[in-house]
Amino acid sequence: MAWSYVAVHGPMLRFARAATVVGLTASVVGLAVLVAQAASEVAADPTLSLEDGYWIGRLPWSAAGVGAVVLGATLAVVFGTLSAWLGGGMLRRLASSPAFTVAAFWWLYAMLPSPGGAPCGSCVPPGPEPLTFAYSLPGAALLLLLVPAALAGLLGLTTSYRERIANVTASPSGTPSAAGR
Numbered sequence: 001m002a003w004s005y006v007a008v009h010g011p012m013l014r015f016a017r018a019a020t021v022v023g024l025t026a027s028v029v030g031l032a033v034l035v036a037q038a039a040s041e042v043a044a045d046p047t048l049s050l051e052d053g054y055w056i057g058r059l060p061w062s063a064a065g066v067g068a069v070v071l072g073a074t075l076a077v078v079f080g081t082l083s084a085w086l087g088g089g090m091l092r093r094l095a096s097s098p099a100f101t102v103a104a105f106w107w108l109y110a111m112l113p114s115p116g117g118a119p120c121g122s123c124v125p126p127g128p129e130p131l132t133f134a135y136s137l138p139g140a141a142l143l144l145l146l147v148p149a150a151l152a153g154l155l156g157l158t159t160s161y162r163e164r165i166a167n168v169t170a171s172p173s174g175t176p177s178a179a180g181r
Contacts, residue, residue, distance in 0.1 A: 016083035017157055019075055024153045026072025027146065033065035057135065066135045073141075073149035077103040080152030088155065096155045099148035106144035110134070 038053030054062075077100055084096035110130035134141040 013083055013086045016079045016086060019079035020083055020153050020156045023072045023075025023077075023079060023149065026068045027076060027149060028072075030065045030068030030070075030072055033061055033068065037061040037065060054138070062135065063131065066131050070131055070134050070141070070145065073145045074103070074107070076149035076153045077145070078152075080149065080154075080156030083156035084152065087159065092155050096152050099152040099155075103145055103148040103152075106140065109140075109144075 034054060035050070037058055038050045038056075041053030041056050041058070042048050042050060048056075081096045081100040084092045088096070107130065110133040111128040113128060114126055134145070
């Protein structure tokens with residue numbers, strides 16, 4: 001049973017874990033870009049705080065940072081949950097499901113159309129803008145997207161007992177193979 005588990009889920013699990021690492025890395029890089037942009041504003045005007053520097057939002061750095069954070073966190077939560085489901089036990093699946101649900105709620109809320117102002121019959125209605133939503137409500141993006149992404153990434157990147165047992169296969173001589181060491 002363990003061999004068939006590794007043969008069936010091995011390539012998909014490796015891909016899901018690699019995508020989780022890419023997503024977490026993109027989120028960290030995006031956060032670093034946002035902090036560096038805010039710090040450069042503070043360096044230019046020492047009376048500002050880091051929060052003030054964030055709200056100045058110089059282009060293209062703020063847009064690139066927020067985009068990397070949102071894209072990376074979404075990758076991390078989707079593929080982290082997938083790898084937790086493929087490589088984890090029941091507890092890991094139960095713990096990763098709420099993280100996915102919370103991130104899905106953030107995306108649902110971010111994709112809702114913004115409330116319009118005065119009616120305009122000839123204007124094209126504005127579409128959803130999740131990056132603007134993340135920039136405008138950074139606390140919501142942190143709590144509802146980044147924290148679940150970190151949790152799903154942690155659960156997806158750690159190995160389960162079943163996976164460790166599957167890696168300790170016996171060689172023809174009866175000693176554990178190099179994969180199990």
